Amino acid sequence: MNRPIAIVTGAGGGIGAAIATRLAADFDLVLTHQHDDSDLAAAADAARRHGAQIDTITGDLTLPNTQGALRAAIEVRAARTVALISNAGAYPRIPWHRTDPSTLRGQLELNLVTHAAAIHAATPGMIANGYGRVVAISSVLTQIGRVDLAGYIAAKSGLEGLVRALARELGPHNITINTVRPGSIEVPAERTVVPDHAAMVRRQLDRQCIKRRGQPSDIAAAVAFLVSPAAGFITGQAVNVDGGWDLS
Template sequence: MPGPLNGHTALVTGATGGIGSAIVQRLAADGAAVAMAHFGDHQAATDLVANLTHTGQTAIALEADLRDPRAVHTLCQQAHERLGPVDVLVSNAGAYPRIPWTETTPSSWQEGLETNLTSHYLLAHAITPGMTAGRWGRIITIGSVIAAAGRHDLSAYISAKAGLEGLTRALARELGAEGVTANCVAPGSIRVPAEDSVVPDPVAMTARQLARQCVPRRGRPEDIAATVAFLASEEAGFITGQTLRVDGGWVLG
């Protein structure tokens, strides 16, 4: 069946995580050919590609360290060679190390910025020449509502995510005349399986989170994927430079 993204090629980073895999599946279901970028998660990437191709969708897996400019260049080149020009970029990969402020070092600070901000710059810089040549493109960065809400032990992460919103607005200004939009999706508290291994008391954590929100349920990866799919579509062509918080009303205004 034809979908809203038929004829488009998407590159999704962090594609094997809970949110990333949901985005991959939604974009593929909407008709896009999807290049899935991961970093050392071979089995999950292989399984996801197999599931998608089994149902007639088009997906490939590519590995890259997005902090390395040469690796980013190779990733974009491989995606283009195997699937065609990439006109949808979902820049999702990142890391969430919790480091108390008093234990933050220049090295950990720099690593946080490289992983959660500079990598997004490298990807956008490598992929946008093809978009501007084709006079059509969608850049969708995945930020975090924490950039607005704040939280303990995440100073580098929060700073990087706030910077990512700024980078997204800058890209909207730089590329709008070339037919390219840029928007940031900021997830709130999204329920993913990895949570069970890092949260000491998931039940208590969920209760605290629901008390912060207007909508009394946890977010789902599919909530983020649906927002990304809309922003990637033709219908979102007049939306750019925006941060959409998908957080159940955790942060208002």
């Protein structure tokens, strides 16, 4: 297939930006989505080094116009799209007593429905081509829980169920679909939202088998494998990348 394309949603920073940067080494074009005008300089530099190209769509994926723009961008590239990494989402901490039905619906829209919309847009071309790789970014918290994140965890658990169902439906078309569950990944924003960052790091390292912080590049490496031809017999799985935090 000429000029294969990978699509990465939520590529404006952290894990998504690392994935876009890593995939620039493996694909001729990476179509990225970001919520705002974030800096994709690292991904763009990686693309130039490897003779690839970065194209970008900006907007809130919970809005129909952004979903439509992403779908349109995918459709015109359908013949060359071989991989989708659905990463966009957020995890606002909301106590259960404040999680009313409206708040819960918002979390499901943000962390489940937007993933479904991106997958729905990308898979017709993959079916037509008889080949595809889909990776959705979930969370290890679906297995261990955490206070103030009930809506987020419920949505991510739904995402994992969606992936298992679609593995059955898409497998006959030679399309694999998996989730990656990041653990505690070090990102700059955590220093501004965690009151005692050093104590948080100590607690996290105590939980893990591997005594270092996870990096966005760790998630990107797992994704790069799952979208490669080498992972063609892996589908419907949830892969923990968490330093051995959850061993269940």
